[in-house]
Amino acid sequence: MATIHDVAKLAGISRTTVSRVLNCHPYVTEEKKRKILNAMKQLNYVPNSSAQRLRKTxxxxxxxxxxxxxxxxxxxxxxxxxxxxxxxxxxxxxxxxxxxxxxxxxxxxxxxxxxxxxxxxxxxxxxxxxxxxxxxxxxxxxxxxxxxxxxxxxxxxDQVKGGYLGTKHLIDRGYKRIAYCAGSERRSRLTRDRRKGYEQAMKEASLVIDEDWYLYNAISIEDGKNVFLRLKQIKNRPEAIFTGSDEVAAGLLKAAKDSGWRVPQDLAIIGFDNQPLAQLLGLSTVAQPxxxxxxxxxxxxxxxxxxxxxxxxxxxxxxxxxxxxx
CATH class of the missing domain: 3.40.50.2300 (Response regulator)
Incomplete structure (x- = not known):
């Protein structure tokens, strides 16, 4: 069954304007009305009067x-x-x-x-x-x-730019073995795009990425602590890590210091978002407005x-x- 969204897409006109025509709203040009009516005809779209009354609530x-x-x-x-x-x-x-x-x-x-x-x-x-x-x-x-x-x-x-910005900062600070940490790549478009930015920055700097440096399923402080335990076991251990969250970065920082690691000398950490937590802990981060x-x-x-x-x-x-x- 066709929807108002389908009509708008076929007509090349916003859904709001289609809604105006359906509700006899003034100030819609005749050309737009014609395109909308033609699209409705092609799609056999018939407005549901009861649904229209409900939407007015x-x-x-x-x-x-x-x-x-x-x-x-x-x-x-x-x-x-x-x-x-x-x-x-x-x-x-x-x-x-x-x-x-x-x-x-x-x-x-x-x-x-x-x-x-x-x-x-x-x-x-x-x-x-x-x-x-x-x-x-x-x-x-x-x-x-x-x-x-x-x-x-x-x-x-643009999350590709976000991933690039954080990784480029680590590269500019002199780090070469950089890990990428995020939530579920399968679920999140954001995670996939940040990874693209990370890989773009690494490629531009001619840096090789070890597959073991991809660390997923981390969204909380506790997850960050667990990421540190996983990171310690990596044979070609990274010297810096890009995370998709200040919470994860905070967990990493806590676990690293509890293990006697120096940050950033033994492990550089960058977060994401610029939460109040980042300022409190002195976390470098990619800030979102x-x-x-x-x-x-x-x-x-x-x-x-x-x-x-x-x-x-x-x-x-x-x-x-x-x-x-x-």
Whole structure:
């Protein structure tokens, strides 16, 4: 069955504009109307009147999906979003997916049953085809993550550049044997792209990568401690490590110092995000503009709810912070 998303894609016009035409909204050009009507005809798309009435129900509530709120990055991001939403009279519902695909699907029902006006995804566990049927029930905006198949507004950072920036910093500091540590590569597009950036920087410097230097399934402080134990067993032991999280970097730092290692002399460590923890521990890190990301995402969501056009996508920038661990 065709959706409003399919109509928008075929017509080459935003979903918001298609929605305006379906609801007889003024200020849509005749040319756009013609393209939309032709697309509807080709797809045999028929608006569901009961669904349209349901969509007009307003809750002034927005759902934000996060993998886990105990990660300070997501805590701060949600706080910024909440403050921005309050300016426009909206409140938030926090939905923790715990990196679980089925849990994510269950939360999407909030949009279908009109318990929320829109959904913000800060992580994506399922393939985009699972989200597509819900696009007719309300706006979905992506923050932090990205997906090439997602035809929705997004606010993100180029993670290839993030991986490159952190690795290049270690190379510029004179390190040659550099490990790459991250979460699940299979699940996360972010992890895969950061790895691309890492490999790009290593290749540019003509540095060989040992396959044993790829260390995955690390998202917490405790995971960072375990990564250090794994790292100690590597025959061609790295002298520096790029991590995808300040939490993991903090765990590594603690375990290394507990074992009598000097940081950065015996092991240089760089984190990711620039959480308050990084400043407290003196961690070098790749900083993300969390405040700008959160506020911009909420503005885009409210524009989508109110039927305004929004730029798609919004690409923000990283910057490197050098502290004592490199």
């Amino acid at each position: 307003k809750t002034d509530t927005i759902a934000v999906f996060v993998p886990r709120i105990t990660n300070p990055f997501f805590s701060y991001l949600v706080e910024v979003m909440e403050n921005e939403a309050a300016k426009f009279g909206y409140k938030l519902i926090l939905c923790q997916t715990h990196y679980n695909k089925e849990q994510e699907k269950k939360f999407l029902e909030l949009l279908k049953t009109k318990q929320v006006d829109g959904v913000i995804l800060t992580s994506i566990e399922n393939e985009w085809r699972h989200f597509k049927p819900y696009l007719n029930d309300g706006p979905i905006v992506i923050c932090n993550e990205y997906d090439d198949d997602a035809y929705v507004p997004s606010v993100y950072l 969390v405040e700008k990301m959160g506020s911009q995402t909420m503005k885009v969501m409210i524009q989508a709810i109110t039927g305004e056009e929004s730029k798609n996508p919004t690409n923000l920038s990283f910057h490197l912070i050098h502290r004592t661990t490199t």
